[in-house]
Amino acid sequence: MSLSNTTDLLEALGVERSPKAVHDWVQKADLQPESGRSPNQIALDETVIRINDQQFWLYAAADPETNNLLHLQLFATTTTALTEIFPRELRHKHDVETAVFLVDGAKHLQTALQRAGLRFQMRRHGNRNAIERIFRELKRRTSSFSNSFSHVEPKTAESWLQTFARWHNATN
Template identity: 85%
Template sequence: MAEIARLSGNREWIDLDFVERERTPEWIMARGIQSHIAGLSLSNTVELLEDLGVQRSRKAIHDWVQKADLQPKSGRSPNQIALDETVIRINDQQFWLYAAADPDTNDLLHVRLFSTTTTALTEIFLRELRQKHDIETAEFLVDGAQHLQTALQRAGLRFQMCRAGNRNAVERIFRELKRRTSSFSNCFSHVEPETAESWLQAFACWHNAPN
Protein backbone atom coordinates (compact mmCIF):
# COMPACT_ATOMS: atom_id res chain seq x y z
CA MET A 1 0.00 0.00 0.00
CA ALA A 2 1.09 3.61 -0.63
CA GLU A 3 0.82 4.38 3.07
CA ILE A 4 3.24 1.61 4.04
CA ALA A 5 5.64 2.61 1.25
CA ARG A 6 5.95 6.02 2.93
CA LEU A 7 7.05 4.62 6.30
CA SER A 8 10.68 5.51 5.63
CA GLY A 9 10.01 8.69 3.63
CA ASN A 10 10.54 12.37 4.41
CA ARG A 11 10.10 13.30 8.08
CA GLU A 12 10.90 17.02 7.94
CA TRP A 13 7.18 17.81 8.45
CA ILE A 14 7.39 16.49 12.04
CA ASP A 15 8.20 19.33 14.44
CA LEU A 16 9.82 18.04 17.62
CA ASP A 17 10.02 21.39 19.42
CA PHE A 18 7.93 19.84 22.21
CA VAL A 19 10.87 17.64 23.19
CA GLU A 20 12.50 18.79 26.42
CA ARG A 21 13.84 16.00 28.62
CA GLU A 22 12.75 13.06 26.46
CA ARG A 23 15.24 10.20 26.67
CA THR A 24 14.38 8.92 23.18
CA PRO A 25 16.54 10.11 20.24
CA GLU A 26 14.59 12.56 18.10
CA TRP A 27 14.99 10.55 14.90
CA ILE A 28 13.44 7.54 16.66
CA MET A 29 10.51 9.66 17.85
CA ALA A 30 10.00 11.01 14.34
CA ARG A 31 10.13 7.48 12.92
CA GLY A 32 7.56 6.32 15.47
CA ILE A 33 5.17 9.23 14.79
CA GLN A 34 5.48 8.84 11.03
CA SER A 35 5.02 5.07 11.09
CA HIS A 36 1.91 5.17 13.24
CA ILE A 37 0.23 7.88 11.19
CA ALA A 38 1.26 6.27 7.91
CA GLY A 39 -0.31 2.93 8.63
CA LEU A 40 1.11 0.93 11.52
CA SER A 41 -0.88 0.18 14.63
CA LEU A 42 0.64 1.27 17.94
CA SER A 43 1.61 -2.36 18.65
CA ASN A 44 3.34 -2.73 15.28
CA THR A 45 5.09 0.60 15.78
CA VAL A 46 6.42 -0.69 19.11
CA GLU A 47 7.80 -3.74 17.28
CA LEU A 48 9.39 -1.52 14.60
CA LEU A 49 11.20 0.55 17.21
CA GLU A 50 12.32 -2.63 19.01
CA ASP A 51 13.91 -3.75 15.73
CA LEU A 52 15.81 -0.45 15.83
CA GLY A 53 17.01 -1.25 19.35
CA VAL A 54 14.62 1.06 21.25
CA GLN A 55 11.92 -0.17 23.61
CA ARG A 56 8.99 2.19 24.09
CA SER A 57 5.38 1.58 25.08
CA ARG A 58 2.23 2.07 23.02
CA LYS A 59 1.33 4.96 25.33
CA ALA A 60 4.68 6.65 24.75
CA ILE A 61 4.17 6.61 20.97
CA HIS A 62 0.58 7.81 21.36
CA ASP A 63 1.82 10.67 23.54
CA TRP A 64 4.46 11.67 20.97
CA VAL A 65 1.74 12.12 18.33
CA GLN A 66 -0.36 14.21 20.71
CA LYS A 67 2.49 16.37 22.00
CA ALA A 68 3.79 17.12 18.49
CA ASP A 69 0.53 19.03 17.85
CA LEU A 70 0.90 18.64 14.08
CA GLN A 71 -1.19 20.93 11.86
CA PRO A 72 -1.35 21.55 8.10
CA LYS A 73 0.84 24.53 7.22
CA SER A 74 -0.79 27.94 6.82
CA GLY A 75 -0.29 30.65 4.20
CA ARG A 76 -1.72 29.13 1.02
CA SER A 77 -3.72 30.90 -1.69
CA PRO A 78 -5.74 28.21 -3.47
CA ASN A 79 -7.79 28.92 -6.60
CA GLN A 80 -10.40 26.34 -5.63
CA ILE A 81 -11.27 24.63 -2.36
CA ALA A 82 -13.17 21.35 -2.08
CA LEU A 83 -15.26 21.48 1.10
CA ASP A 84 -16.94 18.42 2.58
CA GLU A 85 -17.62 16.43 5.73
CA THR A 86 -17.75 12.77 6.71
CA VAL A 87 -18.76 10.73 9.73
CA ILE A 88 -16.14 9.59 12.25
CA ARG A 89 -17.14 7.39 15.20
CA ILE A 90 -15.62 7.86 18.65
CA ASN A 91 -16.61 5.45 21.41
CA ASP A 92 -19.81 4.51 19.54
CA GLN A 93 -20.79 8.16 19.13
CA GLN A 94 -21.04 9.93 15.79
CA PHE A 95 -18.90 12.98 15.03
CA TRP A 96 -18.41 14.96 11.85
CA LEU A 97 -15.01 15.57 10.27
CA TYR A 98 -14.96 18.82 8.27
CA ALA A 99 -12.20 19.09 5.69
CA ALA A 100 -11.08 21.63 3.10
CA ALA A 101 -8.72 20.49 0.33
CA ASP A 102 -6.91 22.17 -2.55
CA PRO A 103 -7.84 20.19 -5.71
CA ASP A 104 -4.73 21.44 -7.53
CA THR A 105 -2.35 19.87 -5.02
CA ASN A 106 -4.66 17.35 -3.29
CA ASP A 107 -3.44 18.82 0.03
CA LEU A 108 -5.60 19.27 3.09
CA LEU A 109 -5.88 22.92 4.12
CA HIS A 110 -7.78 22.51 7.38
CA VAL A 111 -9.59 19.77 9.32
CA ARG A 112 -11.84 19.94 12.37
CA LEU A 113 -14.01 17.49 14.28
CA PHE A 114 -17.48 18.54 15.50
CA SER A 115 -20.16 16.69 17.43
CA THR A 116 -22.79 17.60 14.82
CA THR A 117 -23.08 19.44 11.52
CA THR A 118 -24.80 22.84 11.37
CA THR A 119 -24.52 26.18 9.59
CA ALA A 120 -23.06 27.78 12.73
CA LEU A 121 -20.31 25.15 13.01
CA THR A 122 -19.56 25.48 9.31
CA GLU A 123 -19.12 29.22 9.87
CA ILE A 124 -16.61 28.47 12.64
CA PHE A 125 -14.71 26.15 10.29
CA LEU A 126 -14.65 28.80 7.53
CA ARG A 127 -13.51 31.48 9.98
CA GLU A 128 -10.57 29.29 11.04
CA LEU A 129 -9.78 28.46 7.41
CA ARG A 130 -9.78 32.18 6.62
CA GLN A 131 -7.32 32.84 9.44
CA LYS A 132 -4.93 30.23 8.07
CA HIS A 133 -5.11 30.86 4.33
CA ASP A 134 -5.92 33.51 1.73
CA ILE A 135 -9.33 32.27 0.54
CA GLU A 136 -11.02 35.54 -0.46
CA THR A 137 -10.85 34.86 -4.21
CA ALA A 138 -11.09 31.07 -4.02
CA GLU A 139 -14.08 29.21 -5.43
CA PHE A 140 -15.50 26.61 -3.07
CA LEU A 141 -16.76 23.31 -4.46
CA VAL A 142 -19.56 21.80 -2.39
CA ASP A 143 -22.27 19.19 -2.72
CA GLY A 144 -25.97 19.85 -2.11
CA ALA A 145 -25.67 20.30 1.67
CA GLN A 146 -27.63 23.45 2.42
CA HIS A 147 -25.74 24.33 5.61
CA LEU A 148 -22.46 24.45 3.69
CA GLN A 149 -23.92 26.76 1.05
CA THR A 150 -25.61 29.01 3.62
CA ALA A 151 -22.41 29.39 5.64
CA LEU A 152 -20.43 30.28 2.50
CA GLN A 153 -23.04 32.85 1.52
CA ARG A 154 -22.91 34.45 4.97
CA ALA A 155 -19.11 34.57 4.79
CA GLY A 156 -19.24 36.26 1.39
CA LEU A 157 -17.32 33.45 -0.30
CA ARG A 158 -17.88 32.20 -3.84
CA PHE A 159 -19.03 28.62 -4.37
CA GLN A 160 -20.56 26.27 -6.87
CA MET A 161 -22.44 23.04 -6.33
CA CYS A 162 -20.36 20.24 -7.80
CA ARG A 163 -20.84 16.49 -7.36
CA ALA A 164 -17.83 15.35 -9.40
CA GLY A 165 -14.66 16.75 -10.94
CA ASN A 166 -12.36 18.71 -8.65
CA ARG A 167 -14.62 18.30 -5.62
CA ASN A 168 -13.63 14.64 -5.64
CA ALA A 169 -10.25 15.72 -4.20
CA VAL A 170 -11.64 15.76 -0.68
CA GLU A 171 -13.61 12.54 -1.29
CA ARG A 172 -10.38 10.79 -2.27
CA ILE A 173 -8.74 12.02 0.92
CA PHE A 174 -11.68 10.77 3.00
CA ARG A 175 -11.34 7.34 1.36
CA GLU A 176 -7.62 7.30 2.16
CA LEU A 177 -8.35 8.27 5.76
CA LYS A 178 -10.92 5.51 6.12
CA ARG A 179 -8.54 2.95 4.64
CA ARG A 180 -5.99 4.07 7.23
CA THR A 181 -8.46 3.61 10.08
CA SER A 182 -10.05 0.43 8.72
CA SER A 183 -8.23 -1.67 11.33
CA PHE A 184 -10.51 -0.17 13.96
CA SER A 185 -13.60 0.12 11.69
CA ASN A 186 -13.17 3.87 11.24
CA CYS A 187 -13.83 4.24 14.96
CA PHE A 188 -11.62 5.70 17.68
CA SER A 189 -12.10 3.80 20.94
CA HIS A 190 -11.29 4.81 24.51
CA VAL A 191 -10.22 8.33 23.55
CA GLU A 192 -11.57 11.84 24.00
CA PRO A 193 -12.79 13.72 20.90
CA GLU A 194 -9.88 16.15 21.28
CA THR A 195 -7.43 13.24 21.05
CA ALA A 196 -9.09 11.93 17.89
CA GLU A 197 -9.05 15.41 16.36
CA SER A 198 -5.34 15.76 17.14
CA TRP A 199 -4.63 12.45 15.36
CA LEU A 200 -6.73 13.54 12.35
CA GLN A 201 -4.80 16.81 12.11
CA ALA A 202 -1.55 14.86 12.28
CA PHE A 203 -2.88 12.64 9.49
CA ALA A 204 -3.48 15.79 7.43
CA CYS A 205 0.17 16.81 7.98
CA TRP A 206 1.40 13.39 6.90
CA HIS A 207 -0.93 13.40 3.89
CA ASN A 208 0.48 16.76 2.71
CA ALA A 209 4.12 15.81 3.26
CA PRO A 210 6.35 15.05 0.23
CA ASN A 211 7.43 11.43 -0.16
Protein backbone atom coordinates (compact mmCIF):
# COMPACT_ATOMS: atom_id res chain seq x y z
CA MET A 1 0.00 0.00 0.00
CA SER A 2 1.43 3.38 -0.94
CA LEU A 3 1.84 6.19 1.57
CA SER A 4 -1.01 8.17 -0.01
CA ASN A 5 -3.31 5.10 0.05
CA THR A 6 -2.39 4.54 3.68
CA THR A 7 -3.12 8.14 4.65
CA ASP A 8 -6.45 7.95 2.75
CA LEU A 9 -7.38 4.78 4.62
CA LEU A 10 -6.39 6.29 7.96
CA GLU A 11 -8.41 9.41 7.14
CA ALA A 12 -11.45 7.24 6.39
CA LEU A 13 -10.98 5.78 9.87
CA GLY A 14 -10.85 9.27 11.37
CA VAL A 15 -7.08 9.45 11.82
CA GLU A 16 -5.40 12.35 10.06
CA ARG A 17 -1.70 11.82 9.41
CA SER A 18 0.59 13.16 6.72
CA PRO A 19 2.42 10.80 4.35
CA LYS A 20 5.64 11.91 6.08
CA ALA A 21 4.27 10.81 9.47
CA VAL A 22 3.28 7.40 8.05
CA HIS A 23 6.73 7.08 6.46
CA ASP A 24 8.36 7.87 9.82
CA TRP A 25 6.21 5.23 11.56
CA VAL A 26 7.37 2.60 9.08
CA GLN A 27 11.00 3.62 9.56
CA LYS A 28 10.74 3.36 13.36
CA ALA A 29 8.95 0.01 13.35
CA ASP A 30 10.96 -3.17 13.69
CA LEU A 31 9.64 -4.83 10.58
CA GLN A 32 12.22 -7.53 9.97
CA PRO A 33 10.70 -11.01 10.37
CA GLU A 34 10.69 -12.28 13.95
CA SER A 35 13.86 -13.92 15.20
CA GLY A 36 14.47 -17.02 17.31
CA ARG A 37 13.40 -19.75 14.91
CA SER A 38 15.17 -23.07 14.48
CA PRO A 39 14.25 -24.53 11.08
CA ASN A 40 15.47 -27.90 9.78
CA GLN A 41 15.79 -26.58 6.24
CA ILE A 42 16.21 -23.09 4.83
CA ALA A 43 15.50 -22.20 1.23
CA LEU A 44 18.01 -19.50 0.28
CA ASP A 45 18.06 -17.49 -2.91
CA GLU A 46 18.60 -14.11 -4.44
CA THR A 47 16.73 -12.22 -7.10
CA VAL A 48 17.20 -8.96 -8.93
CA ILE A 49 14.70 -6.18 -8.36
CA ARG A 50 14.64 -2.76 -9.95
CA ILE A 51 14.46 0.50 -8.05
CA ASN A 52 14.51 3.69 -10.11
CA ASP A 53 15.85 1.82 -13.15
CA GLN A 54 18.76 0.40 -11.14
CA GLN A 55 19.34 -3.24 -10.29
CA PHE A 56 19.51 -4.39 -6.68
CA TRP A 57 19.99 -7.89 -5.36
CA LEU A 58 17.50 -9.13 -2.81
CA TYR A 59 18.66 -12.05 -0.68
CA ALA A 60 15.98 -13.99 1.17
CA ALA A 61 15.79 -17.06 3.37
CA ALA A 62 12.56 -18.97 3.98
CA ASP A 63 11.52 -21.94 6.07
CA PRO A 64 10.02 -24.36 3.51
CA GLU A 65 8.01 -26.12 6.23
CA THR A 66 6.10 -22.98 7.24
CA ASN A 67 6.68 -20.87 4.10
CA ASN A 68 7.75 -18.01 6.41
CA LEU A 69 10.48 -15.58 5.50
CA LEU A 70 13.31 -15.72 8.01
CA HIS A 71 15.45 -12.85 6.77
CA LEU A 72 15.88 -10.62 3.77
CA GLN A 73 18.39 -8.01 2.75
CA LEU A 74 18.91 -5.74 -0.22
CA PHE A 75 22.36 -5.16 -1.76
CA ALA A 76 23.37 -2.69 -4.46
CA THR A 77 25.72 -5.25 -6.00
CA THR A 78 26.50 -8.92 -5.66
CA THR A 79 29.85 -10.36 -4.65
CA THR A 80 30.86 -13.38 -2.62
CA ALA A 81 32.04 -11.07 0.17
CA LEU A 82 28.63 -9.36 0.34
CA THR A 83 26.89 -12.71 0.09
CA GLU A 84 28.76 -13.83 3.22
CA ILE A 85 27.06 -11.06 5.20
CA PHE A 86 23.63 -12.57 4.66
CA PRO A 87 24.15 -15.96 6.38
CA ARG A 88 26.09 -14.20 9.16
CA GLU A 89 23.10 -11.97 9.93
CA LEU A 90 20.70 -14.90 9.53
CA ARG A 91 22.82 -16.82 12.04
CA HIS A 92 22.51 -13.95 14.56
CA LYS A 93 18.72 -13.98 14.26
CA HIS A 94 17.98 -17.70 14.16
CA ASP A 95 19.42 -21.03 15.22
CA VAL A 96 20.62 -22.26 11.83
CA GLU A 97 23.66 -24.32 12.86
CA THR A 98 21.98 -27.67 12.17
CA ALA A 99 19.79 -26.52 9.29
CA VAL A 100 20.40 -27.64 5.72
CA PHE A 101 20.36 -24.72 3.28
CA LEU A 102 18.65 -25.45 -0.03
CA VAL A 103 20.28 -23.43 -2.82
CA ASP A 104 20.22 -23.41 -6.59
CA GLY A 105 23.36 -23.54 -8.72
CA ALA A 106 24.61 -20.08 -7.66
CA LYS A 107 28.26 -20.67 -6.80
CA HIS A 108 28.59 -17.50 -4.68
CA LEU A 109 25.76 -18.71 -2.39
CA GLN A 110 27.41 -22.11 -2.04
CA THR A 111 30.81 -20.51 -1.38
CA ALA A 112 29.39 -18.14 1.26
CA LEU A 113 27.66 -21.02 3.08
CA GLN A 114 30.75 -23.20 2.87
CA ARG A 115 32.93 -20.41 4.30
CA ALA A 116 30.40 -19.92 7.11
CA GLY A 117 30.60 -23.64 7.93
CA LEU A 118 26.91 -24.20 7.12
CA ARG A 119 25.54 -27.29 5.39
CA PHE A 120 23.83 -26.93 2.03
CA GLN A 121 22.33 -28.99 -0.76
CA MET A 122 21.91 -27.91 -4.33
CA ARG A 123 18.23 -28.26 -5.25
CA ARG A 124 16.17 -26.73 -7.98
CA HIS A 125 12.76 -28.14 -6.98
CA GLY A 126 11.00 -29.66 -3.98
CA ASN A 127 11.24 -27.70 -0.72
CA ARG A 128 13.26 -25.00 -2.44
CA ASN A 129 10.13 -23.98 -4.37
CA ALA A 130 8.94 -22.14 -1.24
CA ILE A 131 11.38 -19.29 -1.86
CA GLU A 132 10.54 -19.20 -5.57
CA ARG A 133 6.81 -18.75 -4.79
CA ILE A 134 7.64 -15.97 -2.33
CA PHE A 135 9.90 -14.28 -4.89
CA ARG A 136 7.14 -14.43 -7.54
CA GLU A 137 4.74 -12.65 -5.19
CA LEU A 138 7.43 -10.23 -4.08
CA LYS A 139 8.32 -9.36 -7.68
CA ARG A 140 4.66 -8.83 -8.52
CA ARG A 141 4.34 -6.43 -5.62
CA THR A 142 7.72 -4.70 -6.07
CA SER A 143 6.84 -4.08 -9.70
CA SER A 144 3.83 -2.09 -8.50
CA PHE A 145 5.95 -0.50 -5.78
CA SER A 146 8.66 0.65 -8.18
CA ASN A 147 6.12 2.06 -10.59
CA SER A 148 4.16 3.82 -7.83
CA PHE A 149 7.06 5.61 -6.15
CA SER A 150 9.40 7.70 -8.20
CA HIS A 151 12.84 8.52 -6.83
CA VAL A 152 12.57 6.02 -3.97
CA GLU A 153 15.71 5.48 -1.93
CA PRO A 154 17.00 1.89 -1.57
CA LYS A 155 16.64 2.19 2.23
CA THR A 156 12.92 2.94 1.78
CA ALA A 157 12.59 -0.01 -0.58
CA GLU A 158 14.28 -2.28 1.96
CA SER A 159 11.88 -1.07 4.67
CA TRP A 160 8.97 -1.84 2.36
CA LEU A 161 10.42 -5.31 1.68
CA GLN A 162 10.76 -5.95 5.43
CA THR A 163 7.15 -4.86 5.88
CA PHE A 164 6.17 -7.26 3.12
CA ALA A 165 8.03 -10.08 4.93
CA ARG A 166 6.22 -9.32 8.17
CA TRP A 167 2.84 -9.26 6.36
CA HIS A 168 3.68 -12.45 4.44
CA ASN A 169 4.52 -14.31 7.65
CA ALA A 170 1.37 -13.05 9.38
CA THR A 171 -0.88 -14.30 6.58
CA ASN A 172 0.63 -17.80 6.51
